[in-house]
Amino acid sequence: DVQLVESGGGLVHPGGSLRLSCAASGFTLSNYWMSWVRQAPGKGLEWVANIKQDGSEKYYVDSVKGRFNISRDHAKNSVFLQMNSLRVEDTAVYYCARDYGGNPAYYYGMDVWGQGTTVTVSS
């Protein structure tokens, strides 16, 4: 089965750090862009970041630029989101998703999603 499993969420104080992981199975991770999408409690979806197949391109929503870093490790079949200088407003469920970034003509949507991991930033 094609699957994504996130981990690493938890409770952290403002200004702290967390590293989220997303483990892929059932498909070749190196063939796909990957994204992180978050959802604050009771709110809508917000795309956070994505990364190209070879890691050479990374893109971020403005609100996390300079604080978050997306990376990938194909040997571990995983994608990561390093989150630093966390703020209360970063509190959300974080999903990883298989993506197709880049040229929109070859984009097929975020077609595989994990179950999400919860990040709570609070003092």
Added chain:
Amino acid sequence: DIQMTQSPSTLSASVGDRVTITCRASQSISRWLAWYQQRPGKAPKLLIYKASSLASGVPSRFSGSGSGTEFTLTITSLQPDDFATYYCQQYNSYSLWTFGQGTKVEIK
């Protein structure tokens, strides 16, 4: 940045109804739009990409249309499983995505 606006925010309907959700972009995005369904407590599920292409395994009662700045998602004959929140997503900007704020379809 491209802004996506969905309407209505909430829609009340009955099983068997035909429902239509609209998504408007702040600038032309050609046909680079996807739709997702999210049930409470679950991850989003891809329904449609490229404005009107049905994702694998999605029932044919779901359809999408539009181009430029105005798009619609239509569900013909609403089923109990379809009561959920629906989001549009633009992908016109190279690898910089934005979602609409969501439309909740609730039971009348």
